[in-house]
Amino acid sequence: MDSGSFVRVTIDDVARAAGVSRQTVSRAMNGKGDISAATRRKVLATIEELDYRPSAFARGMRTQRAGTLALVLPDIANPFFPAVARGVFDAAAARGLAVVVHNTDADAAAEAEATRAIVDAGAAGAIGFFEALDDASLSALGRRVPLVVADRPSPDDQVASVRSDFPAGTRAAVEHLFAAGHARLGMLDGAVQNKPERRRTFLEVLTEHGHPDPAGHVVTAPPTVAGGTAGVRDLRARHPEITGVFAFNDLLAIGALRAGEGVAVVGYDDIMMAALLDPPLTTVHTDKYELGRTLVEVLGRRLDGHPPEHRVLAPRLTVR
Amino acid sequence: MDSGSFVRVTIDDVARAAGVSRQTVSRAMNGKGDISAATRRKVLATIEELDYRPSAFARGMRTQRAGTLALVLPDIANPFFPAVARGVFDAAAARGLAVVVHNTDADAAAEAEATRAIVDAGAAGAIGFFEALDDASLSALGRRVPLVVADRPSPDDQVASVRSDFPAGTRAAVEHLFAAGHARLGMLDGAVQNKPERRRTFLEVLTEHGHPDPAGHVVTAPPTVAGGTAGVRDLRARHPEITGVFAFNDLLAIGALRAGEGVAVVGYDDIMMAALLDPPLTTVHTDKYELGRTLVEVLGRRLDGHPPEHRVLAPRLTVR
DNA sequence: ATGAAAGCGCTAACAG
DNA sequence: CTGTTAGCGCTTTCAT
Secondary structure (H helix, E strand, C coil): CCCCCCCCCCHHHHHHHHCCCHHHHHHHHHCCCCCCHHHHHHHHHHHHHHCCCCCHHHHHHHHCCCCEEEEEECCCCCCHHHHHHHHHHHHHHHCCCEEEEEECCCCHHHHHHHHHHHHHHCCCEEEECCCCCCHHHHHHHHHHCCEEEECCCCCCCCCEEEEECHHHHHHHHHHHHHHCCCCCEEEEEECCCCCCHHHHHHHHHHHHCCCCCHHHHEEEECCCHHHHHHHHHHHHHHCCCCCEEEECCHHHHHHHHHCCCCCEEEEEECCHHHHHCCCCCEEEECCHHHHHHHHHHHHHHHHCCCCCCEEEECCEEECC | CCCCCCCCCCHHHHHHHHCCCHHHHHHHHHCCCCCCHHHHHHHHHHHHHHCCCCCHHHHHHHHCCCCEEEEEECCCCCCHHHHHHHHHHHHHHHCCCEEEEEECCCCHHHHHHHHHHHHHHCCCEEEECCCCCCHHHHHHHHHHCCEEEECCCCCCCCCEEEEECHHHHHHHHHHHHHHCCCCCEEEEEECCCCCCHHHHHHHHHHHHCCCCCHHHHEEEECCCHHHHHHHHHHHHHHCCCCCEEEECCHHHHHHHHHCCCCCEEEEEECCHHHHHCCCCCEEEECCHHHHHHHHHHHHHHHHCCCCCCEEEECCEEECC
16 A cells, blocks of 8 residues: 555545535535534545545635644744744644744844745734834734734734733843842843833833933843843943843843853843753743743634734743 | 735736736746747736736645645754754745644654645655654655655655764764763663664773673663753762763753762753853754755755755764 | 646535 | 535646
């Protein structure tokens, strides 16, 4: 068996073998329309027997929709995203959806190209970490495909969203530094687009504590280890009195720690590495797997005909 | 523009607008068959003008092949794979292929299901880190879809392969430990299938050095940080004289380091974390991005009609 | 060099 | 409850 060239088993073969029309076969396998239980059983048995697999192309041609979910993200090699992706994969598999990944480097042109590819492929739905694309384009995508945006406001009332509560996470981190006795703080902000919440909340909390010149205590750097090292030195050069630093993400935090400035650092994300460093990193934990899982859940409910939802996941400070 | 419900631009619309038949449009956009340069130019201009995008479904229905590449891997959250995946994504995008990721947890049933999904989807090609699937099934997949296996021997003369030279990497690591004065070594082997080379080479090198009871100095543990901690304690309980440990991968190595046994440890893979630990981890570096890129390159040559190739990438010991 | 005809495998709409 | 009819949009013959 399974030798030589392959001949496809079609819905007509099943219909013939089961002694019914192909429409009945279609109904039996898709569970649509009314069929007698006996007929359905017989058809399903025949499908099994012939090892029939419906053609995704033919089906897509009729329905204009593939059994595919698109996942748009900036960089799978950035330690934040693999955990999210895992949650997406697991939840998608549970719904029988395959996942097409589009890596964009947070580049506007790449994100736009991804939206084009998603529409062309007739994806059943899309989940996206869009960092550079404008709301209008996102909205346009949402009109063509059920869409859930991650960690970004929905561009209109048709697009669902799931986000982590950055203000809450940031507030917990900064208050923790104050509570630990650090009276003068700095922040390493990530040089990324569309992520203003952490910086904004940092400034707010500093103002509440009567900290002098909050805005002057923020430096922006690429969200990498090297960026963190350079950034913290810059910060301390300008404000030697700083003893506590809040970083936009863990990579920046790790870089800051490695700079040898002796300051206390709190990171954001809780990537795997954070717990394994010596000393380990205190950071704001976001449940990345849960984020991925929730994104698919929200998309799934949309596919099932429910209106767009907007979920907010609560981060939690992990003191190490 | 772009408001209201969407009407698809078809090949017939282009044909009509350009004043040619639809075959001519097909020929112009696919570069197949003979067309006068003037006609082609005109058709291409019309395509541009109408923003025509061929239907992937209709095309797939005729050709039984999608513009999609399947990537099968055990766990995207395992730090080894995101870097490989990035290489795959970049190289695939350069060839205009979308990537569908199948996460298997190295489970035989999941790997088999992935092969089914790949065939059903009519993927243009497949790249796989198959850990549990038998050669016969792999061979069957290779008969249906151009296939490249990663870090595993090709099951037959139709399946291409790309692998890292594990024996060379292992030898470098173990010789390094001996050269550093460690006369008694242990190994933390990963409890995974189909990856015997590292253990085998470890045993070989110990034998060459006249080390007593090589096989007795290997313990097997889950390839995780926790596995490494437990494994190294087990190793030292049985052989307190061990001062150097070779680990199947970096996660095991990190776990071994954290056990506080004070032994020298060499890891394998050089995941991002390895360089950031304090002290940093000496490990066998494999270029994961390059592996991903090469997998696509080898697949691409296969798609272009070349015979299956077998590439071996050289790892290199990174002393830290 | 171009066009006409045929059909890939499926499901929505309509009969019965 | 089940069958018939009619395409979805494209590429592959085969003519011309």
